[in-house]
Amino acid sequence: MAAPSLALLVVDDDEGVRRIFSEVVGPREGVEVLQAGSGEEALELLRRRPVDVAFVDVRMPGLGGMELLARAREGRPDLEVVIITAFATVESAVQAMKMGASDYLPKPFKLDQVALILSRLKRMKALKAENERLRRELQGRFSARNLVGDSGAMARFRGLLGRVAREECNVLLLGESGTGKELAARALHYDGPRRDGPFVCIDCTAVPPNLFESELFGHEEGAFTGARGRKAGLLEAASGGTAFLDEVAELPPALQAALLRAIEEKKVRRVGGTAPIPVDVRLVAATNRPLEDLVERGEFRRDLYYRLNVVTLRLPPLRERKEDIPLLVAHFLRRFSERGGARRVSGIRREALHLLQDYDWPGNVRELEHVLERACALGGGEILGVEDLPPEIVKGAGRGEPTLRGDGDRGHPAAAEGTSGGYGTGIGNLGDPSKHPVPEAQAVRDPGPGAAVRFEPGDGRPRPREGGRPRAGGVACIVSSGRVRHKGTGHG
Ligand SMILES: Nc1ncnc2c1ncn2[C@@H]1O[C@H](COP(=O)(O)OP(=O)(O)O)[C@@H](O)[C@H]1O
Numbered sequence: 221m222a223a224p225s226l227a228l229l230v231v232d233d234d235e236g237v238r239r240i241f242s243e244v245v246g247p248r249e250g251v252e253v254l255q256a257g258s259g260e261e262a263l264e265l266l267r268r269r270p271v272d273v274a275f276v277d278v279r280m281p282g283l284g285g286m287e288l289l290a291r292a293r294e295g296r297p298d299l300e301v302v303i304i305t306a307f308a309t310v311e312s313a314v315q316a317m318k319m320g321a322s323d324y325l326p327k328p329f330k331l332d333q334v335a336l337i338l339s340r341l342k343r344m345k346a347l348k349a350e351n352e353r354l355r356r357e358l359q360g361r362f363s364a365r366n367l368v369g370d371s372g373a374m375a376r377f378r379g380l381l382g383r384v385a386r387e388e389c390n391v392l393l394l395g396e397s398g399t400g401k402e403l404a405a406r407a408l409h410y411d412g413p414r415r416d417g418p419f420v421c422i423d424c425t426a427v428p429p430n431l432f433e434s435e436l437f438g439h440e441e442g443a444f445t446g447a448r449g450r451k452a453g454l455l456e457a458a459s460g461g462t463a464f465l466d467e468v469a470e471l472p473p474a475l476q477a478a479l480l481r482a483i484e485e486k487k488v489r490r491v492g493g494t495a496p497i498p499v500d501v502r503l504v505a506a507t508n509r510p511l512e513d514l515v516e517r518g519e520f521r522r523d524l525y526y527r528l529n530v531v532t533l534r535l536p537p538l539r540e541r542k543e544d545i546p547l548l549v550a551h552f553l554r555r556f557s558e559r560g561g562a563r564r565v566s567g568i569r570r571e572a573l574h575l576l577q578d579y580d581w582p583g584n585v586r587e588l589e590h591v592l593e594r595a596c597a598l599g600g601g602e603i604l605g606v607e608d609l610p611p612e613i614v615k616g617a618g619r620g621e622p623t624l625r626g627d628g629d630r631g632h633p634a635a636a637e638g639t640s641g642g643y644g645t646g647i648g649n650l651g652d653p654s655k656h657p658v659p660e661a662q663a664v665r666d667p668g669p670g671a672a673v674r675f676e677p678g679d680g681r682p683r684p685r686e687g688g689r690p691r692a693g694g695v696a697c698i699v700s701s702g703r704v705r706h707k708g709t710g711h712g
């Protein structure tokens with residue numbers, strides 16, 4: 221992490237102090253120094269100039285240092301203020317820190333003391349910038365835009381998700397295992413107003429029943445055998461952000477009641493504790509079971525169900541949106557081949573893609589992801605073929621499919637080149653990207669029996685594809701043949 225430069229403002233009615241900063245501290249520490257002779261002048265400067273840190277004298281005629289500290293930070297909570305005081309009593313230092321000063325400097329001071337404070341502030345600024353960068357990266361990774369798929373069903377889902385994210389309401393996500401419920405829950409968080417708060421995931425199938433209460437609500441020291449130290453519960457940890465209750469149907473009945481109480485009171489009590497602790501969470505719950513039926517059968521509390529289910533979003537199973545498969549395949553192949561160590565895989569043969577589209581995917585997107593990960597890890601060629609797919613997928617082949625070719629068209633990607641005449645853009649054009657810069661999203665009409673889908677690693681930003689319609693989903697490139705496309709189940 222390179223040390224960032226700082227802009228410093230020194231505020232003191234003593235010209236000597238101001239000169240030490242501008243003539244000695246500034247050049248020595250490599251910081252830009254602005255000066256103000258009074259609190260009023262300082263406020264005026266702060267309005268006009270970007271300042272990272274202000275060194276402020278406590279005693280000045282007019283607006284004093286403490287008052288300036290309070291006023292200056294009103295609109296600029298990130299401004300670091302160091303109080304300079306000739307009366308370095310413990311009380312005044314404590315008072316300054318309480319008011320939000322980041323440090324204090326007793327007068328007379330040594331240059332080393334200033335240097336120490338500045339190096340700490342530089343480190344803090346670098347950490348903040350790093351933190352900000354990581355947060356943006358997380359937001360980018362988990363935004364609804366990254367839910368891949370251009371079927372009507374998926375586009376509708378993404379649209380709804382974006383709208384619901386902006387509200388603070390609780391959301392229930394329904395869908396079979398592997399359809400993307402957790403991904404959607406993260407998108408709700410990172411696309412919503414709580415994106416800067418924590419996202420805490422509570423997998424209700426993973427918590428042993430006897431520990432549930434303490435996991436959710438926390439515990440005090442010695443609350444039960446084995447409770448070492450005090451611990452905040454997951455709801456408390458999620459305060460200010462989102463708590464994701466995964467597989468919520470598995471929540472034991474006693475906990476359902478306790479959770480309902482916590483939601484209604486917006487407070488939790490740690491196990492073994494008495495004081496209620498305020499919590500402010502948005503709840504997103506998910507289940508692959510028909511929760512409404514469980515409510516009818518008395519297996520899930522109706523009142524809790526209504527609390528969780530302010531909005532219900534249903535993720536369609538993959539078999540109902542098979543037209544998303546080529547995009548998902550490109551998405552995962554790109555991810556796996558960008559991962560260090562894995563061999564580079566740059567496409568998939570059309571027969572193999574047909575098989576993937578023919579299969580019913582009981583494990584949904586997760587299963588597809590695993591199949592491709594395995595194929596990338598174990599397969600031999602740069603283009604995935606039928607032989608890289610597991611038997612359960614190959615077995616189901618043959619319903620009205622074009623006859624699979626034998627080994628003849630396997631091997632080098634160039635084997636796929638130009639085998640059928642008359643098509644404008646063949647896969648061969650994609651063969652050497654250095655010679656033929658390939659737009660990241662490019663539709664290719666049937667390139668012949670060789671390869672169907674190719675992708676190029678990219679930055680993942682959505683690009684318009686040929687023909688103009690923008691493709692959502694953040695996928696670098698998919699090349700799909702018309703024959704592949706029409707096989708979708710026709711959503712949208
Ligand atoms: N639309 C999608 N686009 C990209 N990846 C997806 C999509 N849906 C699911 N996945 C991936 O599939 C896997 C399973 O998704 P997950 O959200 O854990 O499903 P669920 O919680 O419904 O079981 C994850 O690795 C997830 O990133």
Ligand SMILES: [Mg+2]
Nearest residue numbers: 398401402466
């Ligand atoms: Mg899940």
